[in-house]
Amino acid sequence: MFEFHLSARSGRARAGVFTTPHGDLPTPVFAPVGTQAAVKTLTPAQVEELGATLVLANTYHLYLRPGDELIRELGGLHTFMQWPHPILTDSGGFQVFSLADTRKIDDDGVTFKSHIDGSTHRFTPEKSIQIQENLGADIIMAFDECADPHDRTYIEKAMQRTHAWAERCVQAKKRGDQALFGILQGGVFPELRTASAKFISSLPCPGFAIGGLSVGETKAEMHAMLDIVTSILPEDKPRYLMGVGTPEDLIEGVRRGVDIFDCVLPTRLARHHAAFSSEGRLNLMNAAFARDKRPIDETCACYTCQAFTRAYIRHLIAAKELLAGTLLSIHNLHTMINLMKDIRAAIVDGTFESRLPDWLEQWKGNAQKIRRIL
Amino acid sequence: MFEFHLSARSGRARAGVFTTPHGDLPTPVFAPVGTQAAVKTLTPAQVEELGATLVLANTYHLYLRPGDELIRELGGLHTFMQWPHPILTDSGGFQVFSLADTRKIDDDGVTFKSHIDGSTHRFTPEKSIQIQENLGADIIMAFDECADPHDRTYIEKAMQRTHAWAERCVQAKKRGDQALFGILQGGVFPELRTASAKFISSLPCPGFAIGGLSVGETKAEMHAMLDIVTSILPEDKPRYLMGVGTPEDLIEGVRRGVDIFDCVLPTRLARHHAAFSSEGRLNLMNAAFARDKRPIDETCACYTCQAFTRAYIRHLIAAKELLAGTLLSIHNLHTMINLMKDIRAAIVDGTFESRLPDWLEQWKGNAQKIRRIL
Numbered sequence: 001m002f003e004f005h006l007s008a009r010s011g012r013a014r015a016g017v018f019t020t021p022h023g024d025l026p027t028p029v030f031a032p033v034g035t036q037a038a039v040k041t042l043t044p045a046q047v048e049e050l051g052a053t054l055v056l057a058n059t060y061h062l063y064l065r066p067g068d069e070l071i072r073e074l075g076g077l078h079t080f081m082q083w084p085h086p087i088l089t090d091s092g093g094f095q096v097f098s099l100a101d102t103r104k105i106d107d108d109g110v111t112f113k114s115h116i117d118g119s120t121h122r123f124t125p126e127k128s129i130q131i132q133e134n135l136g137a138d139i140i141m142a143f144d145e146c147a148d149p150h151d152r153t154y155i156e157k158a159m160q161r162t163h164a165w166a167e168r169c170v171q172a173k174k175r176g177d178q179a180l181f182g183i184l185q186g187g188v189f190p191e192l193r194t195a196s197a198k199f200i201s202s203l204p205c206p207g208f209a210i211g212g213l214s215v216g217e218t219k220a221e222m223h224a225m226l227d228i229v230t231s232i233l234p235e236d237k238p239r240y241l242m243g244v245g246t247p248e249d250l251i252e253g254v255r256r257g258v259d260i261f262d263c264v265l266p267t268r269l270a271r272h273h274a275a276f277s278s279e280g281r282l283n284l285m286n287a288a289f290a291r292d293k294r295p296i297d298e299t300c301a302c303y304t305c306q307a308f309t310r311a312y313i314r315h316l317i318a319a320k321e322l323l324a325g326t327l328l329s330i331h332n333l334h335t336m337i338n339l340m341k342d343i344r345a346a347i348v349d350g351t352f353e354s355r356l357p358d359w360l361e362q363w364k365g366n367a368q369k370i371r372r373i374l
Numbered sequence: 375m376f377e378f379h380l381s382a383r384s385g386r387a388r389a390g391v392f393t394t395p396h397g398d399l400p401t402p403v404f405a406p407v408g409t410q411a412a413v414k415t416l417t418p419a420q421v422e423e424l425g426a427t428l429v430l431a432n433t434y435h436l437y438l439r440p441g442d443e444l445i446r447e448l449g450g451l452h453t454f455m456q457w458p459h460p461i462l463t464d465s466g467g468f469q470v471f472s473l474a475d476t477r478k479i480d481d482d483g484v485t486f487k488s489h490i491d492g493s494t495h496r497f498t499p500e501k502s503i504q505i506q507e508n509l510g511a512d513i514i515m516a517f518d519e520c521a522d523p524h525d526r527t528y529i530e531k532a533m534q535r536t537h538a539w540a541e542r543c544v545q546a547k548k549r550g551d552q553a554l555f556g557i558l559q560g561g562v563f564p565e566l567r568t569a570s571a572k573f574i575s576s577l578p579c580p581g582f583a584i585g586g587l588s589v590g591e592t593k594a595e596m597h598a599m600l601d602i603v604t605s606i607l608p609e610d611k612p613r614y615l616m617g618v619g620t621p622e623d624l625i626e627g628v629r630r631g632v633d634i635f636d637c638v639l640p641t642r643l644a645r646h647h648a649a650f651s652s653e654g655r656l657n658l659m660n661a662a663f664a665r666d667k668r669p670i671d672e673t674c675a676c677y678t679c680q681a682f683t684r685a686y687i688r689h690l691i692a693a694k695e696l697l698a699g700t701l702l703s704i705h706n707l708h709t710m711i712n713l714m715k716d717i718r719a720a721i722v723d724g725t726f727e728s729r730l731p732d733w734l735e736q737w738k739g740n741a742q743k744i745r746r747i748l
Contacts, residue, residue, distance in 0.1 A: 036693040037686075043420075043700060045677065066664065066689040074667060074685055082681045290440065293448060303419065307456045311448055312411075315440040319410040322696055326417060 002179040002206035004238050010352035012230060012257040015344050018207070018238050020086045020138040021177050022078060023053075027238060027259035028347075030250060030340045031056045031088060032333050033267065036065070037081040039333075040267045041326045044082045049303070050330065051337050054086045054139075056262040059131050060095030064114050064121075068134035076136030088262070091128045091141040091169075091183070094211075094243070098146075105145065107161060125168035133175050139240075141209060142169040144183040149217045155187035162211075163199050170203055181240060183211040188221040190228055197232035207238040210258070214244045223252055230257035247276065247339055247363040254343055255356060261340075266332035270325050273317050276335040278362060282310075284328065289314040302334035303327075339363075376553040376580040378612050384726035386604060386631040389718050392581070392612050394460040394512040395551045396452060397427075401612060401633035402721075404624060404714045405430045405462060406707050407641065410439070411455040413707075414641045415700045418456045423677070424704065425711050428460045428513075430636040433505055434469030438488050438495075442508035450510030462636070465502045465515040465543075465557070468585075468617070472520075479519065481535060499542035507549050513614075515583060516543040518557040523591045529561035536585075537573050544577055555614060557585040562595045564602055571606035582607050583614040584632070588623065597626055604631035621650065621713055621737040628717055629730060635714075640706035644699050647691050650709040652736060656684075658702065663688045676708035677701075713737075 001019060008015040018025040031054040032039045032047060039047050039055060047055065057077060062068060074080050077087055093110075096103060100112035100121075109124030128143035143165045147158040166182045173180050182200040186192030200208055210229055213222050226241070233239050240260035241253050250261055269275065273285040277297040282289075284296070295305035296313070304313075304327040316324035343359070346352040375393060382389040392399040405428040406413045406421060413421050413429060421429065431451060436442060448454050451461055467484075470477055474486035474495075483498030502517035517539045521532040540556045547554050558574040560566030574582055584603055587596050600615070607613050614634035615627050624635055643649065647659040651671040656663075658670070669679035670687070678687075678701040690698035717733070720726040 036689075036695055038690060038693075038695045038697045041696050041700070043677070043697065044681070046417075061693075065693055066685070070665060070685070073665065074683060080683070080686055080689075082686075291444060291447065303417070307418070309448060309454070311440070311444070312454055312456075315410075315454075316412055319412075319435075319439055321410055321412045322415050322699070323412045323417065325696070326415070326700075 001177065004207070004236060006236070008348045008350075010347045010350065011255065013254050013343075013347050013352055014257060014259060015347040016238065016259060018259075020179065022084060022086045022138050025053055025086050026344060028250075028254045028340055028344055029054050029260055030336045031260065031262035032337075033058075033262055033264045034081065034083070035264070036061050037071075037077060039329075040271070041322065041329050042333075046326075046330065047083070047333075048085075050333050051341065052085070052333070054088060054260070055083050056088045056090065057081070057135070057137065058095060059089045059092035059128065059135065060099065062089075062135060063092060063131050064116055068131040072134040072136065078136065086139065087137040088139040088240075088260075089132050089135050089137040089141065090242070091143040092123055092131065093128070093141075093144045094146050096123055105161075107164070109143075125165040126172040129169050129172040129180075133173070133178065137178065139179045139181060139207070142166040142180060142182045144185060144211050146185065146212045146215065147187070149187040149212055149215055149221070152187065152189055152192075155185070155189060156192055159185045159192055159196050163196070166200060166203055170205070179206040181205055181207045181209045183209040183242070184229060185212045186225070187212060188217050188225060190224070193225050193228045194232065197229040201233050205237070207240060207260075208233050209240040209242050211242050213241065214249065219252075222249075223256070226253065226256040226258065233257075247336065248360065250336065250339060251343070251356070251359050251363060254347075263336075266336050267329045270328035270332050273324065273328065275328055275331050284310060284313045284324070285317050286314070296331050297335075300331065300334065301338070302331050304331040304334075375551065378581070378610060380609070382722045382724075384721045384724065385629065387628050387717075387721050387726055388631060388633060389721040390612065390633060392633075394553065396458060396460045396512050399427055399460050400718060402624075402628045402714055402718055403428050403634055404710045405634065405636040406711075407432075407636055407638045408455065408457070409638070410435050411445075411451060413703075414645070415696065415703050416707075420700075420704065421457070421707075422459075424707050425715065426459070426707070428462060428634070429457050430462045430464065431455070431509070431511065432469060433463045433466035433502065433509065434473065436463075436509060437466060437505045438490055442505040446508040446510065452510065460513065461511040462513040462614075462634075463506050463509050463511040463515065464616070465517040466497055466505065467502070467515075467518045468520050470497055479535075481538070483517075499539040500546040503543050503546040503554075507547070507552065511552065513553045513555060513581070516540040516554060516556045516579075518559060518585050520559065520586045520589065521561070523561035523586055523589055523595075526561065526563055526566075529559070529563060530566055533559045533566055533570050537570070540574060540577055544579070553580040555579055555581045555583045557583040557616070558603060559586045560599070561586060562591050562599060564598070567599050567602045568606065571603040575607050579611070581612040581614060581634075583616050585616050587615065588618045593626075596623075597630070600627065600630040600632065607631075621710065622734065624710065624713060625717070625730070625733050625737060628721075629726075637710075640710050641703045644702035644706050647698065647702065649702055649705050658684060658687045658698070659691050660688070670705050671709075674705065674708065675712070676705050678705040678708075
């Protein structure tokens, strides 16, 4: 279990397979986000039709509602949300720091108030693992602290805490059928990223995650940090770039040796009436689309683009029909999943390097425009 | 085109097939409602998977937004909403009387203000037909006036107007590929229903609709009116009971010779977190379901009941995940469509009369509880 086989390489890009209790996971892979045990507006059958293989769920949200013990009682997350393929849960750390109220951090853990009802809770590394063992995902995460990437003093302190917490997570883990990934931090500081990559990769984990990116740094900073850490992390284990990102970010990540990505972007864009397209980002609410007979993207093979006009989707948005969000989510997720599938095939057949300029050309400006609404 | 073949009878219940430009329509049939050219929260692929054959769309809503001329430009309603099977549009009459503001009725038509932006519009019989010809449904409706069923003086006046308008609709109709159904009215007054059924059935229409029921009268009154009109309407043309109803109403309608039904109930219940079940109406928001591992209905074969627990659906509702509405819509629509399919099969194989008591027993109390939230 949790073996990682590399099938092909192209420069530092890798095509691999990660074995999990719920099936083999071909990498590189993009995971749709099902924060509350549901990919927003889609049935699992629709997510499966999109070719998704890995879905992410959020520990913080599910701990608060409906509760991790309830999910365990109901047979675990796979049964609860009816996703028979691999699932990844985060540690709850990022959400505690970004969503919860009046948090107090100490070296032992974090006390916070629920954003739902103001009730007080405490997460420690041990508690995070306990919750994730109750949820029962295939891949689980060490509890970490994600801080402002430019505050060096604080970043170093948070990194040290993250390292100590990672060791405690490894100790706390009881279940043998879950892969615990350590998370490295270090902000935008090369020496901290180097230290963190070295420390975290020394832990007996079947994979490693790169945290604290896409949280306010520039693209150049993100790429520099990725270059550093992927040269340190072991080749024979998967690397997961957390919470990233745009199509451009995926391409830039894969070429630097990243294997796993997740992001709310495709479904969040959909809720803002926006779609990826080869012409750039489209806001389907735009009056210019009222009589537009074309699909969102004429080059796209998704259900939405095969069936519906921009005019129809704009009508659904104007009429406040929830189907608009479903159709846009299908298109945006298809775009990400299909891009990763194309990239993986190109790594395998040796055409990745030659196709890279076209992919970057297609998605670069697009991505800048997309990031604004995140 | 628009031939109606009766395949079997059981008492006054009929199993038939109505031929339309978009395929044969087996009757009796329940039509899901796609008010704004979308069955709420479902893709057409999901509606098709449910076994739906006929979908209803609302003339009033589509005239106001996105506009019937735009829909014609985009290839008509079938192409616009991607429903390749038969579609029925109402005349807009009922919505003008129930939704629009400051309406003024005269013998020529109705002037009203849009519920969306307050703009002033006028519907006449000719205008209603023109809009419905632009929309391009297979079955279209004569423009009628639906009044308070107990105000005899007004009901008689509205009925006379409805008759005159029906004649004008027949005259105004230009397209040959749409079936125009006349609508009979008459409130809860036997002599008016008799007169209306006689007058409307004298028109050269391929089918007839029964209007003005399920608008405030009792079940006994509805059944009495159905008994009267179905004994007058010709046997060789389909009868459509507009805007009805609950599972019980469908059973009571079919046994009296009704062939076509539509109702917002299944999708509206879903938005109110409620589900049909063989145990009675369930409100899935109820805390009692938080740990309930059973499906909504253990006897149900729908996607929702085959996959998900009550506990999961309750979680989705509590977490405000829109997927709850989708899963409940799938279940509720399946219940209605499947009930009609079972009933049709029983009429064909001669078991309808013997199964009738069980169906009524199962759905009677249920329906009373359901009507409260309509």
